[in-house]
Structure formats: structure tokens, C-alpha cells
Amino acid sequence: MVSAVLQTSFLGDMVLTTPLLERLAGEGLVHVVATPANAALLANHPAVASVIVFDKRGADGGLGGLRRVAQRLRAVGAERAYLAQGSSRTAALAWLAGIPERIGFETSGGRLFTTRRVPYDRSLHHAARLWQLANAAGDRSAPSSIRPSLYPGAAEHEAVLALLRAHDVRDGEPLVALTPGSVWATKRWPSFDALGGELLQSPALRDARVVVLGAAGDAPLAAAILGAVASAGGPPAIDATGHLSLLGSAALISRCRALVSNDSAPLHLASAMNTPTVALFGPTVPALGFGPLAERRVVVQHETLACRPCHAHGPMQCPLGHWQCMRELSPAHVRHNLEQIIR
Numbered sequence: 001m002v003s004a005v006l007q008t009s010f011l012g013d014m015v016l017t018t019p020l021l022e023r024l025a026g027e028g029l030v031h032v033v034a035t036p037a038n039a040a041l042l043a044n045h046p047a048v049a050s051v052i053v054f055d056k057r058g059a060d061g062g063l064g065g066l067r068r069v070a071q072r073l074r075a076v077g078a079e080r081a082y083l084a085q086g087s088s089r090t091a092a093l094a095w096l097a098g099i100p101e102r103i104g105f106e107t108s109g110g111r112l113f114t115t116r117r118v119p120y121d122r123s124l125h126h127a128a129r130l131w132q133l134a135n136a137a138g139d140r141s142a143p144s145s146i147r148p149s150l151y152p153g154a155a156e157h158e159a160v161l162a163l164l165r166a167h168d169v170r171d172g173e174p175l176v177a178l179t180p181g182s183v184w185a186t187k188r189w190p191s192f193d194a195l196g197g198e199l200l201q202s203p204a205l206r207d208a209r210v211v212v213l214g215a216a217g218d219a220p221l222a223a224a225i226l227g228a229v230a231s232a233g234g235p236p237a238i239d240a241t242g243h244l245s246l247l248g249s250a251a252l253i254s255r256c257r258a259l260v261s262n263d264s265a266p267l268h269l270a271s272a273m274n275t276p277t278v279a280l281f282g283p284t285v286p287a288l289g290f291g292p293l294a295e296r297r298v299v300v301q302h303e304t305l306a307c308r309p310c311h312a313h314g315p316m317q318c319p320l321g322h323w324q325c326m327r328e329l330s331p332a333h334v335r336h337n338l339e340q341i342i343r
Contacts, residue, residue, distance in 0.1 A: 001028040004078035006094060007038060008054055009085040011246065012290065014038040015268040016127040017084045018148040021047040023134050031076045033093065040246050044151035050076065056089065070096035082133045086110045103133055126289035147293045150272040152251035159244055160252045167238045174208040177259040178225060179266035181218035184314030186283045186323060187262045193224040194331040195260065197232035204339050208257065209235050213249050213266055216242025258342050260334065263314070267292055276341045278334060282325035283314040298337045302328055
């Protein structure tokens with residue numbers, strides 16, 4: 001069986017698609033349609049035969065681009081398509097490629113292009129929901145434990161070593177990763193800098209080097225954390241924002257004792273690398289299906305706010321104007337959870 005998996009959504013969604021890819025690879029070749037950003041995550045992945053890049057917001061925009069990508073997809077000879085991202089445009093791509101079986105969720109915008117529709121089980125983690133796409137018709141089973149996978153290569157590990165050497169990190173020196181950024185403004189916990197200073201209050205953490213990960217645009221957030229750590233007298237923190245690829249970031253996260261992250265892509269990188277994770281949830285909740293999957297994990301959230309969740313992704317501004325879901329998560333409480341998960 002030759003399969004095509006179409007996943008053109010966010011970075012975290014691609015990471016969470018990897019259990020499905022591994023399952024399908026046991027049955028035959030698996031070709032993946034991905035955005036330019038998502039495609040980079042699949043380098044070196046043993047479950048992936050090839051990646052077909054669909055630059056839907058750039059070079060492949062419009063009907064002409066859709067047809068060009070459909071021709072490339074048709075050439076791999078897929079017998080079955082799994083619509084992990086089920087928008088009308090993505091589903092139409094599988095239809096234009098002439099793939100005879102097209103399986104997607106019954107809630108997807110592109111369901112008219114599917115030949116079989118799978119229930120979207122909101123009680124499951126999204127990785128398990130995606131895994132269910134490969135079930136036989138009528139089979140609602142899902143794994144009780146599931147974890148994604150990524151495979152940083154030699155180049156990524158060497159980039160990490162070069163970064164650590166540049167900051168005089170000793171072999172075996174403990175690292176704690178902080179990822180303060182998010183595309184969605186209300187998901188960004190505003191107290192990462194205070195947490196950096198709090199680490200000195202913990203015997204388990206005060207000797208750890210703080211590493212700040214994220215995109216280049218997260219550099220101001222990193223600067224605030226580095227300043228707070230320096231003011232508290234801690235070991236010099238490391239600003240890795242914008243310095244590593246996605247797989248390079250995964251390689252660095254794999255070296256860390258723990259990660260503290262908003263509900264954003266680094267959380268899923270840590271799940272793939274099985275790094276202990278403290279996940280901060282504000283406008284969203286893990287029950288939406290995107291919580292951490294590392295073996296050691298904890299979610300820190302405002303348990304009593306009736307307005308949560310207010311959005312599937314996290315709005316750019318708090319609809320009620322108070323943003324209590326994030327403002328009232330204390331650095332001391334986050335530090336306590338970090339101590340617990342490290343122990």
C-alpha cells in the first residue's frame with residue numbers, strides 16, 4: 001500500500017502526525033504533503049519515503065499551483081490519502097491527484113472531497129485522533145499511550161554543540177529550556193523573565209544554565225530573561241532564539257533536563273524528544289487535544305476561570321480584557337512544578 005498524508009497546518013500538528021506516519025510505514029511507502037516550514041521537521045524520518053512541498057501561501061498559491069502540486073502527488077502513485085489537515089484546498093489537492101481513497105474527519109471543511117469520513121473524537125489527544133484516520137471503517141480504537149517522533153541529524157547536533165561551545169557550556173552541565181514565544185499573543189506567559197530569576201531560589205535548579213529557544217522574533221523576550229537571570233546572579237543564560245533550525249531546536253531540547261513552554265510548537269518538540277515538560281496553558285486547555293506527551297509532564301493552568309477556553313488557538317487579545325488565565329500563573333508555582341518534574 002502506498003499512502004499519502006496531507007498535513008499543511010501548524011508545526012505542532014505535523015509533529016503530532018508522526019505516530020500516524022509510523023503506523024502507515026508498517027504497511028508500505030508513505031509520502032507526505034507539507035508546507036515549507038513543516039517539511040523541515042520530517043528530514044531523516046525513517047517513516048517518510050518523500051516529502052512533497054506545498055507552498056500554499058506562496059509559489060503554489062492559486063489554482064495553477066494547486067494543479068502543479070497535484071501532478072507531483074499523482075506521480076508517487078498513492079492508493080490512499082489521509083487528510084490530516086482537511087481544509088477544502090488540501091482535500092481538493094488529493095482529489096485532483098486522482099487518489100482513489102481519500103480519508104478525512106467528518107468535521108473537516110474538505111469532507112465533500114473524501115470517500116470515507118472518520119469521527120473527530122474530541123475526548124482524545126490530537127495525535128491519537130490523527131492515528132485513528134488509519135483505522136478500518138467503524139473502528140474507534142485508539143492507543144492509550146502515544147508519543148510523536150523526530151530525528152535530528154548530524155548537522156543539527158553539530159549546530160547545538162557549536163552553540164554550547166560558544167557559551168562555554170561544560171560537558172554535562174545541566175540545562176533548562178524556556179520557550180516564551182507563541183504566534184498567538186494571549187498564549188505568551190508574561191512571567192518567563194521572573195521565572196529565570198526564581199530558579200536561583202531552588203537548590204535543584206540554581207546551577208542549571210537557562211537556554212531560551214524560539215524564533216528570531218522572540219529575541220526581545222529572550223533578552224528580558226537573560227537580564228533577569230543576570231540580575232539574580234545566576235549562571236549566564238543562553239539566547240538561542242533564531243540560531244537553530246526546528247530539528248536543531250529539538251536536538252537542543254533533548255539535551256535539557258526540562259522544558260518550560262507555552263502551548264506552542266516547542267512543547268511538541270519536547271514530546272517528540274521525551275524531555276520532561278512543564279506546559280503553561282491560558283486561553284486554551286489540554287482537553288482540546290494538544291497537551292504534552294513526554295513521559296514526565298505537568299500542565300500549569302488557572303483551574304477556576306469559567307472563561308477558559310476562550311478560543312481554539314488563543315486570540316490576540318483577551319476577549320474580557322483581564323487575561324487572568326496567564327497573568328495569575330505565578331513564577332513560584334511554575335518553579336515548584338519544574339522542581340517536581342526534574343526530581
